[in-house]
Amino acid sequence: MTENSDHTTATPVPIVISVDAMGGDQGPAAVVAGISLSAHKNPDIGFILHGQKEVLEPLVAKRRDLKGRCEIRHAPDVVSMEDKPANVLRNGRETSMWSALESVRNGEATVCVSCGNTGALMLLSVMRLRKLPGIYRPAIGVLWPSQNPQGFNIMLDGGADIRADAKDLMQYALMGVSYARNGFDLAHPRVGLLNVGTEEHKGRAELKEAYDLISANARLADFEFVGFVEGRDLPGTTCDVIVTDGFTGNVALKTGEGTAGLISDLLKEAFRYSPLSRLASLLALTSLRRLKKRIDPRRANGGVFLGLNGTVVKSHGSADAMGVSSAVKLAFQLAQTGFNEKLAARVASASMLEQDAATEDSSDGEKE
Amino acid sequence: MTENSDHTTATPVPIVISVDAMGGDQGPAAVVAGISLSAHKNPDIGFILHGQKEVLEPLVAKRRDLKGRCEIRHAPDVVSMEDKPANVLRNGRETSMWSALESVRNGEATVCVSCGNTGALMLLSVMRLRKLPGIYRPAIGVLWPSQNPQGFNIMLDGGADIRADAKDLMQYALMGVSYARNGFDLAHPRVGLLNVGTEEHKGRAELKEAYDLISANARLADFEFVGFVEGRDLPGTTCDVIVTDGFTGNVALKTGEGTAGLISDLLKEAFRYSPLSRLASLLALTSLRRLKKRIDPRRANGGVFLGLNGTVVKSHGSADAMGVSSAVKLAFQLAQTGFNEKLAARVASASMLEQDAATEDSSDGEKE
Numbered sequence: 151m152t153e154n155s156d157h158t159t160a161t162p163v164p165i166v167i168s169v170d171a172m173g174g175d176q177g178p179a180a181v182v183a184g185i186s187l188s189a190h191k192n193p194d195i196g197f198i199l200h201g202q203k204e205v206l207e208p209l210v211a212k213r214r215d216l217k218g219r220c221e222i223r224h225a226p227d228v229v230s231m232e233d234k235p236a237n238v239l240r241n242g243r244e245t246s247m248w249s250a251l252e253s254v255r256n257g258e259a260t261v262c263v264s265c266g267n268t269g270a271l272m273l274l275s276v277m278r279l280r281k282l283p284g285i286y287r288p289a290i291g292v293l294w295p296s297q298n299p300q301g302f303n304i305m306l307d308g309g310a311d312i313r314a315d316a317k318d319l320m321q322y323a324l325m326g327v328s329y330a331r332n333g334f335d336l337a338h339p340r341v342g343l344l345n346v347g348t349e350e351h352k353g354r355a356e357l358k359e360a361y362d363l364i365s366a367n368a369r370l371a372d373f374e375f376v377g378f379v380e381g382r383d384l385p386g387t388t389c390d391v392i393v394t395d396g397f398t399g400n401v402a403l404k405t406g407e408g409t410a411g412l413i414s415d416l417l418k419e420a421f422r423y424s425p426l427s428r429l430a431s432l433l434a435l436t437s438l439r440r441l442k443k444r445i446d447p448r449r450a451n452g453g454v455f456l457g458l459n460g461t462v463v464k465s466h467g468s469a470d471a472m473g474v475s476s477a478v479k480l481a482f483q484l485a486q487t488g489f490n491e492k493l494a495a496r497v498a499s500a501s502m503l504e505q506d507a508a509t510e511d512s513s514d515g516e517k518e
Numbered sequence: 519m520t521e522n523s524d525h526t527t528a529t530p531v532p533i534v535i536s537v538d539a540m541g542g543d544q545g546p547a548a549v550v551a552g553i554s555l556s557a558h559k560n561p562d563i564g565f566i567l568h569g570q571k572e573v574l575e576p577l578v579a580k581r582r583d584l585k586g587r588c589e590i591r592h593a594p595d596v597v598s599m600e601d602k603p604a605n606v607l608r609n610g611r612e613t614s615m616w617s618a619l620e621s622v623r624n625g626e627a628t629v630c631v632s633c634g635n636t637g638a639l640m641l642l643s644v645m646r647l648r649k650l651p652g653i654y655r656p657a658i659g660v661l662w663p664s665q666n667p668q669g670f671n672i673m674l675d676g677g678a679d680i681r682a683d684a685k686d687l688m689q690y691a692l693m694g695v696s697y698a699r700n701g702f703d704l705a706h707p708r709v710g711l712l713n714v715g716t717e718e719h720k721g722r723a724e725l726k727e728a729y730d731l732i733s734a735n736a737r738l739a740d741f742e743f744v745g746f747v748e749g750r751d752l753p754g755t756t757c758d759v760i761v762t763d764g765f766t767g768n769v770a771l772k773t774g775e776g777t778a779g780l781i782s783d784l785l786k787e788a789f790r791y792s793p794l795s796r797l798a799s800l801l802a803l804t805s806l807r808r809l810k811k812r813i814d815p816r817r818a819n820g821g822v823f824l825g826l827n828g829t830v831v832k833s834h835g836s837a838d839a840m841g842v843s844s845a846v847k848l849a850f851q852l853a854q855t856g857f858n859e860k861l862a863a864r865v866a867s868a869s870m871l872e873q874d875a876a877t878e879d880s881s882d883g884e885k886e
Contacts, residue, residue: 295780309714312722346677346768354680354765381772385780397722398769400714401762404749405770409777412753415665416812420805427805433798437788441781 164196164219165485167261167478168253171201172228172246174265175468178205181265184474185220186213188482191475195482198259200225200249225249229266231467235273247271251278254460260485263452263477265465272310272455272464279458282490284497287311287318288457289396290464291329292403296385300334305344305384305392308453309400316359319343319393323364324496325456326391327373332487333454333480336390338372342379344394344402353378364393367500452477454484457497461490532564532587533853535629535846536621539569540596540614542633543836546573549633552842553588554581556850559843563850566627568593568617593617597634599835603641615639619646622828628853631820631845633833640678640823640832647826650858652865655679655686656825657764658832659697660771663812664753668702673712673752673760676821677768684727687711687761691732692864693824694759695741700855701822701848704758706740710747712762712770721746732761735868820845822852825865829858 169185171178178201185197196219199206203224210216225246229238242248247266253259255278264271268290276288289307296303306322306329307314314322323341330339343361345353361378368375376389384392384402394402417438421431431438455462461484465477484490537553539546546569553565564587567574571592578584593614597606610616615634621627623646632639636658644656657675664671674690674697675682682690691709698707711729713721729745736743744757752760752770762770785806789799799806823830829852833845852858 297780297783312714344769346680346765381769381774382776382779384773385776394769397714398766401712401749401766401770402773405752405773406749406777408750408753409774410781411750412663412665413778413781413809416809420809420812421802423805423808427802430798430801430805434789434795434802437791437795437798440791441784441788 164194165482166196166198166253166259167263167481167485168198168250168259169200169478170246170250170262170264170266171199171206172225173230173267174465174474175231176265176470178202179209180470181474182206182209182213182216183471184469185478186215187471187475188478189213189215189219192479192482194486195219195478197221198223198250198253200246200253201228202226202246223249223253229270231267233267233270235267235269238267238270239273239277242270242274248274248278251275251460251462254462255279260490261461261463261481263463263465263474263481265467265469265474265477268309268453268464268467271462275455275458275460275462279460279462282457282459282494282497284500285321285457287314287321288455289318289322289325290399290453291326291456292399292453294384294392294406297387298390300336300390302334303384303386303390303392304329304333305394305399305403306456307394307396307399308403309396310455312395312397312400314356314395316356316363319356319360319395320363320367320500321457321497322393323373323375323391324367324371324500325493326393327371328489328493328496329454329456329484330390332489332492333483334390338374339391340374340376340389341368341391341393342376342383342389344384344392344398345378345380347378347380360393371496371500452480454480456493459490461485532562533850534564534566534621534627535631535849535853536566536618536627537568537846538614538618538630538632538634539567539574540593541598541635542833542842543599544633544838546570547577548838549842550574550577550581550584551839552837553846554583555839555843556846557581557583557587560847560850562854563587563846565589566591566618566621568614568621569596570594570614591617591621597638599635601635601638603635603637606635606638607641607645610638610642616642616646619643619828619830622830623647628858629829629831629849631831631833631842631849633835633837633842633845636677636821636832636835639830643823643826643828643830647828647830650825650827650862650865652868653689653825655682655689656823657686657690657693658767658821659694659824660767660821662752662760662774665755666758668704668758669812670702671752671754671758671760672697672701673762673767673771674824675762675764675767676771677764678823680763680765680768682724682763684724684731687724687728687763688731688735688868689825689865690761691741691743691759692735692739692868693861694761695739696857696861696864697822697824697852698758700857700860701851702758706742707759708742708744708757709736709759709761710744710751710757712752712760712766713746713748715746715748728761739864739868820848822848824861827858829853 227244291306292308659674660676
């Protein structure tokens with residue numbers, strides 16, 4: 151598995167991104183439009199595009215920006231949003247998703263981007279790329295719009311695994327710190343552990359244990375541990391990285407999306423109410439656009455699968471060209487900084503520390 | 519314990535609400551202003567007000583609406599937001615919070631309203647009012663602004679207990695249904711169980727078990743079970759009552775508050791951006807006020823402690839007069855409909871059904 155990361159570190163410019171062209175709600179045209187947008191903005195990027203050749207060739211041919219920078223890799227099958235992950239693992243060798251991950255596995259590309267079925271992508275990623283040495287559970291790192299200078303906070307796990315014990319949460323902290331450092335150029339990220347109250351005596355037992363483990367790693371891994379944080383800190387400025395289990399993280403993520411959606415709907419209603427309010431909305435249009443841009447989920451598009459031999463960016467299923475392009479931008483940034491190698495190194499040095507501190511109850515870790 | 523509920527059912531108009539005047543962030547003046555507002559709007563309401571007599575008497579004397587309708591009960595001590603719940607239980611007999619609950623315990627009032635320390639209020643409520651027969655864990659029912667016709671959804675548990683097993687979740691469903699029926703006049707409330715995906719195969723083991731238990735009770739308790747729902751359904755229209763454990767519920771609640779707060783801040787920034795946008799914001803003022811009214815936390819002010827011998831409404835710590843008045847309105851509505859007796863009857867009939875269906879692993883239930 152190590153020749154993979156050696157190869158990655160040695161990749162010369164351009165950085166190659168492996169893209170699953172199929173499986174998103176908006177179809178391959180949106181994906182091709184998105185990577186074309188990225189290619190236009192960034193000369194140091196190249197693509198391997200996976201999917202049905204007969205569909206992709208005419209789409210790519212139309213885009214001048216992709217000329218000579220996008221190789222098409224034929225894959226006849228498509229993973230649908232309804233497919234069960236286990237079925238895809240058994241029967242999905244001919245799918246564009248499988249093929250896209252294969253390019254990362256064999257070292258042709260550094261990062262894979264897909265808009266497809268999250269569960270299937272996660273399972274295939276874990277089985278095909280394998281976990282990094284020392285990682286117990288991979289996690290999905292997601293971005294929250296916030297008032298922090300970088301504009302976003304990172305929360306993990308966004309839903310890779312519904313369970314997480316204290317050691318998993320400690321590793322999530324390390325992975326989140328690597329992500330913040332490489333994705334947002336934060337030298338000394340601040341990490342919070344999600345709980346129901348900020349007092350140390352509150353919350354579940356595994357959270358108290360995780361609190362101690364994360365504290366113990368803060369100095370070595372060069373981050374600041376702010377302690378327990380609450381749901382309101384997810385879009386807040388208390389910290390840059392918020393650590394939680396995948397069940398809580400997924401509920402929080404969707405609650406945030408739902409709340410933003412409700413407010414957006416109510417705002418539209420409020421402005422449709424009377425002729426005067428419709429006039430006001432015309433005048434307010436640029437202000438409202440400015441707001442929309444800040445919280446536009448397309449700008450924060452890309453859950454990153456962390457803890458694998460290779461980086462996978464899961465774009466929103468309904469991503470349009472701009473959404474795909476955001477995901478590609480994130481993938482490029484992570485590839486360029488050698489993010490995954492640095493993450494692996496962090497985890498390796500923390501494992502040593504953690505072997506002294508923690509109890510030995512891991513059953514599925516460190517197999518490779 | 520039963521003479522209490524007999525008394526409650528027989529209470530003639532006016533309905534008496536027991537109010538803890540101290541312990542809120544805005545002090546007793548805001549509480550007195552709030553109950554005065556309620557007294558003005560509603561002739562069928564009376565109050566027992568608990569706190570420092572020398573502080574409360576002049577405040578009440580100034581309010582014409584409270585004349586002859588507000589009895590002051592002296593309590594020299596105040597529970598602060600920083601007090602540990604266990605300490606309050608040991609040493610809090612002289613506090614206004616304790617005294618306010620005592621009026622419900624001895625049958626003088628039907629519902630207690632407090633803006634104070636949530637943890638202390640919950641612990642005192644459980645210990646002084648005791649759980650309803652058959653209830654394993656009391657829960658906090660909270661309101662979410664939503665696009666449903668009633669304007670709000672009910673979520674429980676909002677944070678009374680960080681744990682909840684399948685039987686607890688089933689009882690939360692029953693309590694939430696009673697709340698929706700009596701608080702919002704919904705004849706046939708729709709209930710959803712919060713999970714990370716809507717597919718039946720997903721999520722934690724206790725959620726699958728709870729799914730079956732809630733299903734089994736739907737017909738008898740006359741509600742519709744819509745199955746698993748996601749975080750985005752909390753402010754959505756899929757159901758009226760959302761059931762989850764207090765850890766997840768509390769994180770979701772604060773995430774929703776935080777998201778709404780972020781959007782509100784960004785909206786203000788967007789409108790401050792340029793002279794034109796400031797002009798637009800003036801014209802948009804009524805529209806924005808209309809929006810604010812819909813999502814104003816003061817209108818949805820009041821977590822209700824469910825499953826006790828008596829109803830306790832926990833108003834937001836920072837509630838102003840309008841917030842206190844909303845909490846009193848909710849308390850009145852629940853008292854008037856005989857909510858707690860109906861809830862007790864529902865739980866009793868469900869316990870019989872549930873004894874057939876579920877495994878017997880309850881350790882702390884049904885003590886009384």
